[in-house]
Amino acid sequence: MSLAALTALQTANTLTEEPAYQVELVSQEGGLVTTSAGFAIDTKPCDGAHFDTLFVSAFVGTAVPPSLSRAVGRLAGEARRVGSFCTGAFVLAAAGLLDGRRATTHWRHLHALERTFPQVRVLRDRLYVNDGKVWTAAGMTTGIDMMLALVEADLGEAAARAVAQRMVMERRRPGGGMQVSDLLTLQPKTDRVETVLAFAKKNLKAPLTVAQLAGVAHLSPRQFSRAFNAATGQSPAKVIERLRVEAAHAMIVASRHSLDTIAAETGFADRERMRRAFLRVHGRSPQDLRRTSRELAAA
Structure with a gap:
């Protein structure tokens, strides 16, 4: 490589x-x-x-x-x-x-x-x-x-x-991107769940309720929740949160948008909910990530 x-x-x-x-x-x-x-x-x-x-x-x-x-x-x-x-x-x-x-x-x-x-x-x-x-x-x-x-x-x-x-690249990734993507670590075992994950990643700004995701999978909400947990080992809500954090992480590093705008664009109800999700997933706040990114840009 x-x-x-x-x-x-x-x-x-x-x-x-x-x-x-x-x-x-x-x-x-x-x-x-x-x-x-x-x-x-x-x-x-x-x-x-x-x-x-x-x-x-x-x-x-x-x-x-x-x-x-x-x-x-x-x-x-x-x-x-x-x-x-x-x-x-x-x-x-x-x-x-x-x-x-x-x-x-x-x-x-x-x-x-x-x-x-x-x-x-x-x-x-x-x-x-x-x-x-x-x-x-x-x-x-x-x-x-x-x-x-x-x-x-x-x-x-x-x-x-x-x-x-x-070079037929889908996009140019900024230096501050995450090394390990949550989509890769989930390793779903069914095409249905892969289709749902792809849909979720393209529509993070939407509510993405269990009922909506179940509709994408053509299953009842109860059937979908069981199938999703069996395929990923996590609940739909937890996976959607991690995907939103991953998308917000990329935006914080690569853009100058305010944290309020980034929270809205990635489906968080507000900036505070995004902060709590970052702490759960990364153990650091979006503010800390932005500060580090700006220091690197200045350097």
Whole structure:
């Protein structure tokens, strides 16, 4: 997936008269490097290399050889900006490049990054983070989101939008999106429940009563409640609340709308009910999320 993210740069090159990006793959020794998928890719040795932008790919595990952190530290010292995909953040941290900076990594490794490198300001629920000259992505598909943000910083918003369209992306996700979606964690076992969840996500502003959702599933309210609990392990009311919190989270991070407007747009009766739902789901208030987002934007 680290390599897949480079497609955003390759696509951006098709929009400009002269290529905006030239990509080189390097490793400590050069030569063939076996990927986690089992095939090998050819690389150049990093000795003597110089880059405007340096990114460290993801790798299996989180242990960083000292020789690698030293090599990355040297390359980064001469680069205008540096970044990482997924566990590549551990390499940047080992090289001291994340000291005092905000950063993220894949949700499975957030605790390990915090524990191993307490000087790093690890952010949760971030798809990618840009702090000064340093960029870090949570991993997997978020690397593409980060590269689109990089293209926007270099070539403008219109270019980034054109790249996303050519890559057949449904939408460009902001860096402050949640790493784990509630729709993915529910894992419904029936098409009926999946249809109801899709309907609910598109109509969060509506009341979404049990009777309304049961109608979508073509079941009686009693039958629907039993089927929904069996498929998701949660009540319809609890799931709808989590979906509303997820949508409100995205709006708070990506827009300047007031919290009252966001509460109304995502189906909460008022701002206070949204606040209580956030505390139940995330243990933090919408005000705290907005404050953090604004601090990141200012940084």
